[in-house]
Amino acid sequence: MPEISPDPFAAQLRAAAVKVTRPRLRVLAVLSRATAALTHSELEEQLADSPQGILDRVTLYRVLDSLVECGLAQRTLDARGVYRFLSSSVQARHAAHAHFHCQRCGGITCLEQMEVPVADLPAGYSARQVDIEVRGVCAACAPLSGAA
Amino acid sequence: MPEISPDPFAAQLRAAAVKVTRPRLRVLAVLSRATAALTHSELEEQLADSPQGILDRVTLYRVLDSLVECGLAQRTLDARGVYRFLSSSVQARHAAHAHFHCQRCGGITCLEQMEVPVADLPAGYSARQVDIEVRGVCAACAPLSGAA
DNA sequence: CCGCAAATGCAACCCTGTTGCAAACAGGTT
């Protein structure tokens, strides 16, 4: 009787035809717990707090690359030009509405009341994704806007 | 009789209530000659080639900041996460419609028929810009889609 | 022409992301 714990993340990795490794499992776990897209450094921090201790910076970059490449995660840019990562299942929940990108702190806020339109494209073009990105300064950063 | 050459860039700066300085005039000149958004290093290069010689890297960053802040230029991110700067007059021509970003060739196509909505934001948030980015595969690339 | 705040230039620094390479490992083969 093999004690195969039915780890859903391991199953996802196997289904995606990539090796099941400790770092990948850890990153996948954090990503799927997250409600918003996380930067590399946010992930690094959350991973460091876990009982398993820190995960090498470069390894994290490479794990994220592999997850994006096999389709288990998505990579986007925030308003500061920093990459953010989110699990594909989370991504699906955000495809239908607009997002606010704070140009000061890089934070992203859902604008559920702004729905994305259907793409209206020239012949021959096909859309995979439509993003509405509103850029500006969020409520938390507004007070600091005057500051030097 | 003061020999005031009617420099349009100087006038723009005065109208924007910022000091008229040599670096700002130089940058404004390059930006308004450009047809597309330029990165910091592209600007640096073009400036270095001019008879006036190189402009300090940091000064260029600060000049660009001041032009953006006073509304004479706009800052956007390219697909690599690098800032690009363009004069406001060029930007204005593209602010009202969506853009298609081909995921295969990287090309950008204006979707004039898709107009950007007015931002609908929570209290405290302020928008500077709304972008609709449609991602997919363009007509030229569609036939090649099967290729590895 | 003065005075002062704003802008410049230079050096040093920070942060995000990448590359090279040796050691460790996953997962299939014997």
Added chain:
DNA sequence: AACCTGTTTGCAACAGGGTTGCATTTGCGG
């Protein structure tokens, strides 16, 4: 179970874009 091989990990060093501190210069209003 031991073995093999390509993948992945970890560490160090690097690269590029962008920022900060500070002394010096300059625009410009008085």
